[in-house]
Amino acid sequence: MSLLDKYPDKHPRTASRVIDGEAIVVVCDENLVKILNSVGSRIWELADGNKTVSEIVKVICSEYEVDVEQAEKDTVEFVEELIKSGMMYLSADLGE
Amino acid sequence: MTGTRTVLPTNEIRIEIADICVALRCDNARFIEQAKKWYKGFLSTASPLVTVNVLISDTLQGDTSRGLLTFFTDSTASLIFHQARGYIDTEQGIGQLEMAPPFALEHPDSLEIFLRALYSRLCVRNNGFLLHAAGIAKDSEGYLFLGQSGSGKTTVSRVSANCKILSDDLVIVRAINGVWKVFGTPFRGGVDTQEKTSESVEIRAFFGLVKDEKVFFERLDYPRAVAELISSTPMVHQDPTLSEDVIGLCSDIARKIPGYRMHFLLDNSFWRYIDELA
Secondary structure (H helix, E strand, O other): OOHOOOOOOEOOOEEEEOOOOEEEEEEEEEEEEEOHHHHHHHHHHOOOOOOOOHHHHHHHHOOOOOOOHHHHHHHHHHHHHHHHHOOOOHHHHHHH | OOOOOOOOOEEEEEEEEEEEOEEEEOOOOOHHHHHHHHHOOOOOOOOOEEEEEEEEOOOOOOOOOOOEEEOOOEEEEEEEEEEEHHHHHHHHEEEEEEEOOOHHHHOOOOOOOOOEEEEEEEEHHHOOOEEEEEEEEEEOEEEEEEEOOOOHHHHHHHOOOOEEEEEEEEEEEEEEEEEEEEOOOOOOOOOOOOOOOEEEEEEEEEEEEEOOOOOEEEEEEOHEEEEEHHHHOOOOOOOOOHHHEEEEEEEHHHHHOEEEEEEEEEEHHHHHHHHHHH
């Protein structure tokens, strides 16, 4: 199963708020504060454990001028990066 | 004339920081005597929000040799640190601090670590938070200079003649009736030469410090101002719930008060620009 079919969610050890379209994310344990750009913030908002990456890509394509192929590539890379930095997890991972 | 005066029992002192009072009870007279000395200027007889039972124990249980470890639940925190362990329940208004002598009786460090953790939680429940910042009052207006160790907080304080230094390292900011104020704390900074004060003043502006070769200011947009404040809040980042609350408080302060990144020289030339900014 590719990442596109998985359900990303905000890691429970984060705290966040979207301010003026930019998400401010506190990564507990790492003592990090990150500001996500506009598209990243939208992905952050959409990542709630109930939507697949594919479904998030569809929303991004409808809201931003970007083709599906590019959006898939960028969203997958972004989600992978956030997982690596402890900001997101794939909801199925909890039960595994 | 009639009036009442609160007389505390001999085994109790009360400390009031940022108008938030905490009682410490201990049967060791030497500890009470020392704590009165360490927290001179912050002693109070107000009603405490939390009462902490302090035990000076030769037989401290468990491994307390490591650095500060904290374990949080919704309203409680357990702490283990150098020759001490503690427990805080802000919901119930109780706490316990157990420390080993002779260190606990000669140095304020263990008590201070505990009080910082306690106040980091108590403040958030009372519209405030601790901030790594120099708090400086000039002409009855408050300025915050934010940054971690080495960022220049002590330098900024040292060169600010004719100003009241509320703290050169750690302040408390609180919204009281919607107005954000900065309060001095008794907590010691890296250079502990400054007299501690419990005074407070309304905040006019805040500045993230950047040592540079010329003086200039960059106005922070709203998200970056919030992030600048959050980055300087100690101890709350281990607890996501507390962090959520602090983000909310930082959002409010950044909405009401202008924030800047201040590039400065190691002298007082930055003050010439500040009056024109805020």
